[in-house]
Amino acid sequence: MASYQNPQLRDRLAAEYVLGTLRGRARARFESLMRYDPALRRLVSDWEARVTPLAVAAGEIAPPARVWAALSRRIAGARPDAGARGLAFWRGLAVTSTAFVLILATFIGMAPKPEPPMAMVAVMNDDKGQPAMVVSWPPMKGMRDPHIRIKVVQAHPVMAPGTSWEMWMLPGGQAAPVSMGLISIDRDQVMRIQPALAEKMGGAWGIAMSVEPEKGSPTGVPTGPVIFKGQCVKIL
Amino acid sequence: MTRPPPDTLAQQLTGLLGQCALKNQRAFEDLYRLTSSKLYGVALRILRRQDWAEEVLQECYVNIWNHAGNYAQAKSAPLTWMTSIVRNRSLDWLRRPRAEATGEEYEIAVEAWQDDAPGPMEQLMASSEAAALARCLQQLESKQRQSIMLAFFNGLSHSELADHMKLPLGTVKTWVRRGLERLKGCLGEPA
Numbered sequence: 001m002a003s004y005q006n007p008q009l010r011d012r013l014a015a016e017y018v019l020g021t022l023r024g025r026a027r028a029r030f031e032s033l034m035r036y037d038p039a040l041r042r043l044v045s046d047w048e049a050r051v052t053p054l055a056v057a058a059g060e061i062a063p064p065a066r067v068w069a070a071l072s073r074r075i076a077g078a079r080p081d082a083g084a085r086g087l088a089f090w091r092g093l094a095v096t097s098t099a100f101v102l103i104l105a106t107f108i109g110m111a112p113k114p115e116p117p118m119a120m121v122a123v124m125n126d127d128k129g130q131p132a133m134v135v136s137w138p139p140m141k142g143m144r145d146p147h148i149r150i151k152v153v154q155a156h157p158v159m160a161p162g163t164s165w166e167m168w169m170l171p172g173g174q175a176a177p178v179s180m181g182l183i184s185i186d187r188d189q190v191m192r193i194q195p196a197l198a199e200k201m202g203g204a205w206g207i208a209m210s211v212e213p214e215k216g217s218p219t220g221v222p223t224g225p226v227i228f229k230g231q232c233v234k235i236l
Numbered sequence: 237m238t239r240p241p242p243d244t245l246a247q248q249l250t251g252l253l254g255q256c257a258l259k260n261q262r263a264f265e266d267l268y269r270l271t272s273s274k275l276y277g278v279a280l281r282i283l284r285r286q287d288w289a290e291e292v293l294q295e296c297y298v299n300i301w302n303h304a305g306n307y308a309q310a311k312s313a314p315l316t317w318m319t320s321i322v323r324n325r326s327l328d329w330l331r332r333p334r335a336e337a338t339g340e341e342y343e344i345a346v347e348a349w350q351d352d353a354p355g356p357m358e359q360l361m362a363s364s365e366a367a368a369l370a371r372c373l374q375q376l377e378s379k380q381r382q383s384i385m386l387a388f389f390n391g392l393s394h395s396e397l398a399d400h401m402k403l404p405l406g407t408v409k410t411w412v413r414r415g416l417e418r419l420k421g422c423l424g425e426p427a
Contacts (some may be wrong), residue, residue, distance in 0.1 A: 015416040018320075019384065020282070020327050023393045027327070045312050052316045052425050053366035054373075054388055055323060056346050061280060067290050068268060074294070075264065147258055187381035190258035 018051055039204035069087040121235055123153075123209040124228035130154065132228045135167070135207050146192050146198035150183065159186045168222060169197065170229075172205030180207075182216050204232045246268070246380035256304035264301055271315065272297075275322045283390030284325040292329055296322045327391055380415030383408055399419035 016022040017030050034040050077137040105181050121136040149165075159165060168177035178200070181191050193201070210217070211224035249270065256264030275296065279289040290396060299321060310317045373381050379401075386392050394412065398405045 011420075012413060012416070016412070016422070019387050019412070019413055019416065020323065020388045020391050021394050021397075023327070024331060026329075027331070042358070045310065047313055048316055048320050050324075050420065051369065051388060052319050053369050054385075055278045055319050059277050062273045063276040063290060063293055067272070067276075067294055071294050071297050072261075072265070073269070075261065076300055104368045147257075169345075186260050190255060192258070204289045 010040060011135050012041055014040065016046050018047040033087075077221065080132060118127050118149075118235060120204065120232050120233040121200065122204070122230045124209060124230035126228055131230075133209070135230075137201055137219055140198040140201050143198060146195055146201075147192045148180070150189050150191060159184075160211075162214055163211055163224075164214050164216060165227070166216050166222065167191070168208045168210065169201065169204045170205060170206035170208055171200065176221060177208065179217065179220065180210070206231045239357050246315065249318075250307075253300075253307045253314055255389060257300055257307070262298075265383045267300070268297060271318060274315070277325050278319055278322050282323065283329060284390075288329060289326075292322065296325050299325075330391060345348050348427050358373060369419075372419055375422055376415050376418055377411075380411045380418070383411045384415045384419070387412060 011032055013022060017027065022030055034044060117138065118215040119139040121134060122129045124133045124135065126132040132154045134151040134153055135148055136151075137146075140146050163188070164182040166182050167180040169180050170177050178197060180193055180197060183189065183191065206229060208222070208226050208229035210222035210226045212222070213224075217223045248268065251266040252263045252270075256267060256422070272293065276289060276293050279288065279292045283289045283292060296318075300318060307314065311318070311349075315377055376384070383397050383401065387394075387396055392400060394409050395405055396407045397412070401408060
């Protein structure tokens with residue numbers, strides 16, 4: 001077999017790998033070489049960039065609905081999702097916010113692995129005292145990729161164009177709110193937070209959401225109306 | 237059907253992959269809705285059997301879900317990244333013993349897009365992302381173009397190409413190689 005160090009050969013093999021004409025054992029061998037050879041991987045991704053638009057332009061055909069049905073079952077175990085029980089469940093819940101938190105905590109406690117259990121949760125109410133969004137997060141200690149989960153509980157004011165909603169951690173006492181980040185869509189989502197903030201999340205007293213310009217509060221404190229707020233509850 | 241322009245789609249897909257890395261199932265659903273018809277088409281053309289294409293598609297989306305975090309390191313466009321996963325898995329699938337598709341099954345499988353779908357070349361010309369590629373493909377000799385298109389779209393190996401085009405294996409290999417070289421020369425280095 002010719003040397004894999006020959007630059008022309010390497011490029012040609014990368015091209016034929018991407019085109020698909022490199023087959024059988026040669027393909028398997030090439031894949032194992034690629035694993036340890038970043039330069040070879042780069043040749044492959046260059047070729048992918050060149051010819052893959054061809055595949056995309058080939059024409060679309062919708063897969064049968066059973067593919068999504070099977071797929072969503074397969075990934076469903078990956079994440080606790082109390083919302084899978086349907087919004088109607090939440091809407092029908094005529095309870096005070098405290099009871100609500102307890103019920104939510106039960107769900108989260110039952111959550112299947114591998115997602116770590118949530119450590120804290122806050123139900124943010126709107127100005128009528130109705131639960132609007134639930135924010136929860138796992139223990140942040142030693143977490144490589146700190147994030148929080150935001151769940152939309154019920155219909156709330158629509159996000160106006162040119163604005164964003166900024167979430168604030170309220171440390172309690174006289175301390176000023178700390179920005180957690182912006183959300184640009186008003187639906188369930190995961191938000192990454194800064195590691196420095198993650199360390200402080202265990203001591204959070206409350207969470208609030210304010211309406212801000214698109215790029216967020218220019219001053220570092222809430223400037224627009226606070227639309228939701230809620231107290232944090234430790235559940236772990 | 238209206239669809240966002242390509243740049244917007246790429247941005248949207250990048251955002252969704254980021255959310256998938258954080259195990260956001262809603263984002264995954266959106267990602268599936270935006271890309272599954274493209275990727276199913278890719279798998280079906282190579283595998284030529286609906287049941288296989290469905291299985292491969294499902295596996296690939298599970299893969300995408302599990303490895304969405306790796307996308308950040310990939311320097312390619314999101315759809316290129318996803319398409320490559322599906323193409324590679326489909327080609328691996330063909331390596332299994334007994335994975336021989338008959339022409340008949342293929343016809344059944346692609347029937348759904350036969351009616352109104354223009355040929356690959358016309359679609360390519362119409363697609364802004366692939367316009368440069370289409371131009372370069374047209375500059376190839378017709379045999380080179382034909383062998384590259386057949387290999388790429390239908391997942392044909394060198395020997396299958398030779399059978400299909402009724403030409404010696406060595407000749408077909410040379411066409412593919414020269415065609416690829418010329419294509420690279422025409423397209424230049426990717427940005």
